[in-house]
Amino acid sequence: MVGAKIGWKLVLMAFTTVVSLVAHRAVTTAWKLGSGGEPPKGNKAGYVEVVTWAVASGAAAAAAKRFAEDRAAQYWLKSTGSLPPGYEKEDSLTKALETP
Known part of the structure; x- marks a missing residue:
């Protein structure tokens, strides 16, 4: 179990x-395209x-975290045949993972 x-x-x-990393790159690129400059740093902005x-x-970070957790859980379930530690049968994410 450990x-x-x-x-x-x-x-x-x-x-x-x-x-x-992909989400950070996407947000930074979107910022550059939308504003025409670099994302704000320091006290100049x-x-x-x-x-x-x-x-x-x-x-973007919150969405990336959720996406990564979903994909990692799907990978774990496919690789091991069991739910990741801490997941329960009634969890909505678990139900989504188990549907083909």
Whole structure:
């Protein structure tokens, strides 16, 4: 059971890392295309710009985390034939994973 928990954490970490990097790249590219400049850094940007960037990058991070968790759980279920540690049969994500 301990091995499964560690294995699940490693799988989840790998999926989350890759998806987070892609999400960051996508948000940064969208910002550059939309605003014509780099994302705000330091104290050179105005509050509106900083808040807009924070909302956009935060939303992308949350969506990426959920996507990575879903895909990692699907991979785990397909690879091991069992649900990842911590998932229960009644979980809505579990039901989505088990439908073909």
